[in-house]
Amino acid sequence: MNTIFISIGSHGPLLPLPSRYRMGSRDTPELVAYPLPQASSSYMHGGNPSGSVVMVSGLHQLKMNCSRVFNLFCLYGNIEKVKFMKTIPGTALVEMGDEYAVERAVTHLNNVKLFGKRLNVCVSKQHSVVPSQIFELEDGTSSYKDFAMSKNNRFTSAGQASKNIIQPPSCVLHYYNVPLCVTEETFVKLCEDHEVLSFIKYKVFDPKPSAKTLSGLLEWECKTDAVEALTVLNHYQIRVPSKLVVLILLLSFFFLFYFMLILPLLKKKKSEVSAA
Numbered sequence: 001m002n003t004i005f006i007s008i009g010s011h012g013p014l015l016p017l018p019s020r021y022r023m024g025s026r027d028t029p030e031l032v033a034y035p036l037p038q039a040s041s042s043y044m045h046g047g048n049p050s051g052s053v054v055m056v057s058g059l060h061q062l063k064m065n066c067s068r069v070f071n072l073f074c075l076y077g078n079i080e081k082v083k084f085m086k087t088i089p090g091t092a093l094v095e096m097g098d099e100y101a102v103e104r105a106v107t108h109l110n111n112v113k114l115f116g117k118r119l120n121v122c123v124s125k126q127h128s129v130v131p132s133q134i135f136e137l138e139d140g141t142s143s144y145k146d147f148a149m150s151k152n153n154r155f156t157s158a159g160q161a162s163k164n165i166i167q168p169p170s171c172v173l174h175y176y177n178v179p180l181c182v183t184e185e186t187f188v189k190l191c192e193d194h195e196v197l198s199f200i201k202y203k204v205f206d207p208k209p210s211a212k213t214l215s216g217l218l219e220w221e222c223k224t225d226a227v228e229a230l231t232v233l234n235h236y237q238i239r240v241p242s243k244l245v246v247l248i249l250l251l252s253f254f255f256l257f258y259f260m261l262i263l264p265l266l267k268k269k270k271s272e273v274s275a276a
Helices: 066-076 099-109 158-162 184-193 223-233 256-275
Strands: 053-057 079-084 091-096 120-123 144-146 172-179 201-204 213-219 237-239 246-248 250-253
Touching: 053 066, 053 099, 066 079, 066 091, 066 099, 066 144, 066 223, 091 099, 099 120, 172 223, 172 246, 184 201, 184 223, 213 223, 223 250
Parallel strands: none
Antiparallel strands: 053 091, 053 120, 079 091, 079 144, 172 213, 172 250, 201 213, 237 246
C-alpha cells in the first residue's frame, strides 16, 4: 500500500493544518487525534459495547442503499449491519465494530454533503441493529444487510487495522488493488457508467517489478464529488482479462497536506542516496 502519512507520538494524532491550507468549517470537519486504529471488538471478543450504533439521516432515497452506506462508513471502522428505517425516510442505522469507530464516523462524516443533501451522523441510543421491518428500497435492494463477515471490512485484525490511515473526506482519493491493465480511461468509463462526475487529475504510482496490482491517486474538482465517487465505486469488482480473477477496487481519502509535508524529505533522501 503506497499511502504516505506522518504520525507523531505513541497515538499517531493527525497534524493541524496551517491557516493557509484550511478550508471553511462547513467544508471539512476539524482534525482530531485518535488512538491507533484497532481491530473491532466484536471480532476480537464477540458482541458490541454500548454506543456502537450511529444514526445517519439526510441519505438520498434514490441513490443510497446499504452497500453504499457501507462503502463510505467502512473507512472509519468495521461495519456489522446497516438498516434503513421505514418510518423515517432517508435515515439508516449503522452498527459498527466499537465505540472508537463510531466516534471517527461522527467526527468525519457529520455534515458532509452527499448527493445534494447534508448527512447528519450521530450516536444512536440503540445498542444494536435488529433486522425488523425490512422493506425494499427505491433501487430494489433490501433495506437491511449484514456485513459482519464481509471481507471488505478493514479492521478485522490488529495488523490490518494498523494499516488504515484515518483521514477526513477530501477531494483526492487513493486507489489500490487494481489490475495492472487498468488505465486512466478505465476509471473515466467507470465514472460514466455509474453516473458520477469524473476526476480532473490522475496519478499512478510506479509499480515494483514483481507487483500484481496498481495504486495511485484520483483528484476531483471538489470534496463532494470525491465523496460521491467513493460512495458509489468503492469495492467495485474488476475482472482481470483472460484470467478467472476478480480484484476489488479499494478507495480511501487522501489528504494532500501530508504528502506536501514529506515530499521534500523524500526528494532529499533520494538525492543523498544518488550522491552516495
